[in-house]
Amino acid sequence: MELALYGEDGFYRRGERPGEHFRTSVSASSRFAAALARLLGEVDAALGRPERLDVVDIGAGCAGILRHLLAHADPALAGRIRPIAVEVAPRPDGLPAAITWRGAPPESITGLVIANEWLDNVPLDVVEQTSTGPRLVEVRRTSGDERLGPPPSPEDLDWIASWWPLGEPGDRAEIGRPRCAAWASVIERLDTGLAVAVDYAHARAARPPYGTLTGYRDGATVAPVPDGSCDITAHVALDACAASGDRAGASATLLTTQRDALRALGLTGARPPLDLAHRDPRAYLVGLRTAGEEAELLDASGLGGFGWLAQTAGMPLPPSLAGLAPVARVPAQSSTLRDSSPRRM
Known part of the structure; x- marks a missing residue:
């Protein structure tokens, strides 16, 4: 998975953008960034309106979140925001000069960190249970053929048990x-502020x-063959990440x-009043479009079902x-669980 996504000829090293292969909250609507802009305002107030307010987007893709968020941010914040896109792919053409592009998060962050569909692309191993215990699943890069390999490390066995x-x-x-470990590294970099991970998740x-x-490739689900031709992803155990962040x-x-987070941030998906169609047809159409976009972001069976x-x-x-x-x-069941250094930032 590491080589397939981030190796020399890996999917993301080539400059592939997520929005070209699957639908995300960012590509669905700028209303997602509008909600994050409100959240940024609350963070700014809680921090006493610092001279520098970092907004760090990890796994930024083409920096769509930052572009939209800057457009929606309170003008009073404009001069203090330091937007930072963290991405392994090359900087895209036409990106505003104000947005810093880097391969790893800064060591010190004051403000807001957003990791939208990043953790699901942090590489991991898969194990299969056998009559003698868990065994690593080994995969041939060119075909996706599988075989069972050795047992996982003691640290990984501990994580599985927990x-x-x-x-x-x-x-x-x-x-x-x-x-x-990757998420814990984000929290360790956060001097003061808020970090938010948004992803497919399970408990x-x-x-x-x-x-x-x-x-995923070209909008379709495909076999996760690790040859660099497709995005390879797996849902995230956000509860385990939360425990690592706590530590x-x-x-x-x-x-x-x-769904709950965006509703709390002001998104409703409500249609505009019908009489607006007679008083201001253009405003009514804009309202309908906004309602449709918000409804997609809030859909519990789709994007609204993401974990935050x-x-x-x-x-x-x-x-x-x-x-x-x-x-x-649910807390971890093992008291010996420890994080190691992240494999990728």
Whole structure:
């Protein structure tokens, strides 16, 4: 997975953009960035309106979030925002000069970190349960053919026992330890502010028995052959990442859904009043389009079903998120679980 996505001829090293292969909240509507702009305003107020307000987008793609967020941000913030796109692909043509492009997050961040569909692309290993215990699944890069390899490392076995217990032979787990380490590294870089991870997710009590590893190419689901020809992704154990963020020093944590988070940030998906069609037909059509875009972002069976992990450093949760009922969290069952350095940032 590492070579297929980030190797010399890997999918993202070639400059592929997510929006060209699958639909994201960013490509669906600028209303997503408008909600994040409101969240940024709350972070700014909680931090006492610092002279420099970082907005870091990890796994930025073509920096769509930053472009839209800057357009929606309060003008009073404009002179203090430092927008930073973190991406392994080359800087796209036409990107505003104000947006810094870099391959890794800054070591010190004050403000807002957004990781929208990033963790699902942090490489991981897959294991399959056998009669003698879990074995790593090895894959031939050119064909996707599989075979069972050696047992996973003691650290990975510990993570599996804590976060993805396996049942009968044939069951599979996707070892999310590299994602936990990658997210912990984000929290460690956050001096003060808020970090938000948005992704396909599942919880410990309902892990999919055969995993979620999937390939995407040109808008279609394909076999996850690791030859660099497709995006390879797997859903995220956000609850495990939350625990890693807690250990890394997070001040407050919220696990929720995109539907609940965006509704708290002002998105409704409500249609404009019908009489507006007679008074101002153009405004009515704009309102209909906005309602449709927001409804897609809020759809519980689609983008609205994404998980949101919000963690802060040196501040409470922003007011819009603080009142949300959190998704239930199940703590790790092992006291020996430790994070290692992330494989990719």
